[in-house]
Amino acid sequence: MVTLHGFSSSNYYNVVKYVLQYKEVPHEEHLVYGGTEEWLSISPVGKVPALTTESGNHLSETVVICDYLEEVYLDKPLYPFGAEARAHVRQIMKVMELYLELPSRRLIPYAFSGMPAPDAVLADVKHVASRGIEAMKQLTGFTPHIAGDQFTLADVYVHYCNAVVQGIGSKIMDWDILAEIPGMREWNRNMRESDIARAIEADRIANEPEFHAYITQYMARSSVSDK
Structure with missing residues (x-):
């Protein structure tokens, strides 16, 4: 075990x-x-x-x-067959981590302390997250799963990264980040229902x-x- x-x-x-x-x-x-x-x-x-x-x-x-x-x-299995298909799954996960989850994570101290985040920090987080949004628009399909017709590790990974993006990033910046990516909010709701x-x-x-x-x-x- x-x-x-x-x-x-x-x-x-x-x-x-x-x-x-x-x-x-x-x-x-x-x-x-x-x-x-x-x-x-x-x-x-x-x-x-x-x-x-x-x-x-x-x-x-x-x-x-x-x-x-x-x-x-x-x-x-949580990865598809084929090197390119697996790489696509990993690319979605990496973009989510670097450009959406980690920038939102920078705001956690302000969420817990109740102190306002400095404007410079907010601007930098929004700049990086905007790049992530545009990348995720290109990479995700939601047909019906995030990387295509197979449920993969990207579905699990992005869903739980979204918890920080939505609960911290969107809340502190008053910006519905998930709504910027077509299909993301509905897919995220479906993931919660399993x-x-x-x-x-x-x-x-x-x-x-x-x-x-x-x-x-x-x-x-x-x-x-x-x-």
Whole structure:
């Protein structure tokens, strides 16, 4: 049995969790927020999620973990056949990460602190996100899935990246980013309706109070250490 380390309020944790459930891989979850030497021995740069394999080795980085699961657990593949088709899936994921999710992630400190984001930061995030929107218009098909007629890792990855784009980026900037990409909002709603997504969302909601308490304590410690 493999072990998934992290917490349910993390969108990247939920990407891996979805893949594990979709592929019906026996697994257990280990709740951890980071910050200990033990955690760094599992995830070298302290990032969530991490996975301990059946042989006891540790993996980190979401796509690395998902690719490992794809190679080891062959049932219900999440990549299409053919090098170009697989590259297309990976391209969608990379564009989403670099140009939409990560820029939105820059605004998380302002979302949690309640402080207004500086105009320069907002302008830079909007500039990068605008490039991502135009790229996603070209790359996505929603016919019916994001990369074509097959359900792929891009569907899972983009759906959970959208949680940050919509919940942080759009909220802070008062800009409905998903609506700028034709078909994205309807597809995202459909993704939320799967049994797996519903179960993961229930776990996320259950984890929210503890996660927010952790963040509050972390920010308080950071404020004291900065003085």
